[in-house]
């Protein structure tokens with residue numbers, strides 16, 4: 230499995246960036262420990278090296294401030310002189326809260342640590358050991374969250390402010406322009422300073438000097454106030470509520486509740502925090518006309534109407550209501566932030582692409598970032614926006630494989646920018662890869678059947694005896710009920726089996742399913758037959774899942790595809806029988822792909838209309854080929870495709886696969902590669918048998 234090769238590469242990058250105590254984001258550009266980087270890095274480690282993951286967070290929390298603040302940089306004494314600004318500039322020793330034995334900055338970053346700590350616990354085979362670590366960490370995490378709710382929560386409504394763009398982690402995001410512009414540099418006396426970053430990286434990809442001056446101005450103000458929060462609050466011109474920061478805090482509040490539960494600790498206070506932040510975010514940061522969450526300028530008391538990826542982050546924190554989430558998805562999946570299947574558009578760029586000042590290569594002003602996309606992927610999954618989630622997952626894997634483990638990427642061409650061998654790009658890539666592996670192990674375990682159907686079992690009895698309905702009536706009613714069930718109970722590819730079971734439509738469907746026993750098939754035209762068999766297949770899967778009480782995967786039932794049957798026009802059909810019957814149609818390859826086998830790896834379930842079924846069938850195939858079931862890496866001369874193609878190797882010969890991919894893939898480079906390699910070697914991706922619920 231070649232993806233594994235890249236995982237090895239990613240692990241090597243983390244090894245290179247590991248200094249014995251923690252992992253630096255990048256050896257040359259960021260040679261110290263960064264706050265949220267370490268949490269993302271720990272998530273990657275948690276997949277294969279618990280000790281490192283634990284050590285990563287331990288070393289960071291060792292430098293926590295007395296008042297609970299977790300600094301955004303912990304400096305490595307042995308590595309000073311390579312970054313700006315360093316301790317000589319921050320002078321945090323003037324604060325009564327800074328730690329004695331550590332050199333740190335005087336600001337914080339998005340608090341993703343509780344979330345990461347829970348991941349370490351969940352992913353580690355050594356639960357006892359991690360539990361000991363959680364006991365150590367829990368009070369420190371609570372102290373950090375309490376610091377936010379006590380010191381950064383002026384209206385006591387759970388909206389936590391940040392006081393420096395670096396605290397957002399998205400330093401020069403266009404979101405901060407309107408606030409920073411108010412700082413009039415001509416009125417400022419700033420100390421001399423020399424940047425180091427712009428000597429290492431092309432300045433075109435980094436913040437401007439004007440930005441740095443404002444960053445430095447704010448640090449000067451903090452020093453003047455000896456890092457006393459209340460004093461800073463009254464003087465600081467940059468007091469903003471960031472939707473990303475608050476969403477990450479929400480995700481961590483949630484994780485902290487789970488950690489408290491694991492340790493048997495009280496979590497009522499944390500629950501309160503979670504609820505107030507989520508409620509205020511929905512009420513104050515959301516804009517329903519645009520369908521996005523905005524940052525909020527606390528001083529001006531108004532939303533900052535700038536659309537960036539941070540505005541979708543409430544999906545990650547589980548903060549968005551269902552209707553808000555649907556609007557977020559709509560905006561996110563538009564030309565502004567890359568639509569699924571859009572040509573030359575990778576993942577979710579950091580800023581609305583239709584804006585005049587959108588930049589393809591400048592830092593947080595447009596390019597694609599892996600950590601942001603990784604969080605959005607988790608958020609989409611959480612809200613069950615399966616199709617978008619899968620598409621995103623695919624591009625997150627694709628970018629480092631094709632273009633290298635860069636800091637950020639061009640959303641149009643994929644080109645890598647910023648520093649090479651960047652730690653969180655590597656660690657989050659590893660995390661996603663292990664997600665794949667998990668479903669592989671599920672596949673291995675599904676040999677154990679919970680339920681067996683050994684003899685043929687017909688499950689569509691005709692309760693009222695001889696049908697009095699005409700074929701046209703039966704066909705019409707079958708179509709009507711199928712369409713209704715699929716439209717009402719399938720959202721973004723996930724099937725609400727429970728609701729279907731309870732629905733009146735399903736009862737009516739069972740009745741008409743019985744009538745199929747006497748449906749005269751010769752009455753149907755060829756196109757109608759095509760739609761009928763695909764719809765019937767998909768509906769039979771739903772019916773079998775419900776009748777056989779499938780819990781996690783159709784693989785629990787031995788004989789699911791071969792022994793459970795419907796009688797149609799007097800003949801018994803299993804799902805396999807329908808599959809072979811479909812091979813009589815001229816576009817058999819597309820039909821086989823578009824069947825929904827009740828699994829995560831299937832295309833999203835949709836109704837196939839009898840008048841012109843091919844349009845919808847093509848849509849399903851396009852979704853399938855656009856999802857993570859097909860990965861094409863021309864630079865690596867690699868094509869990875871779903872195992873499904875392997876099962877039907879008699880119809881999917883190498884050339885056939887190539888032809889199908891060519892007619893659906895849009896990316897020019899991928900097309901050229903497929904044209905030049907008519908029969909490339911295919912690597913099969915394992916099939917995810919988890920139920921599509």
Ligand code: 9WN
Nearest residue numbers: 254259263265266395398399400426
């Ligand atoms: C300032 C380390 C950090 C990330 C930030 C990213 C960048 C620093 C810089 O690098 O910021 O904190 O010098 O530009 O913006 O998100 O944590 O990778």
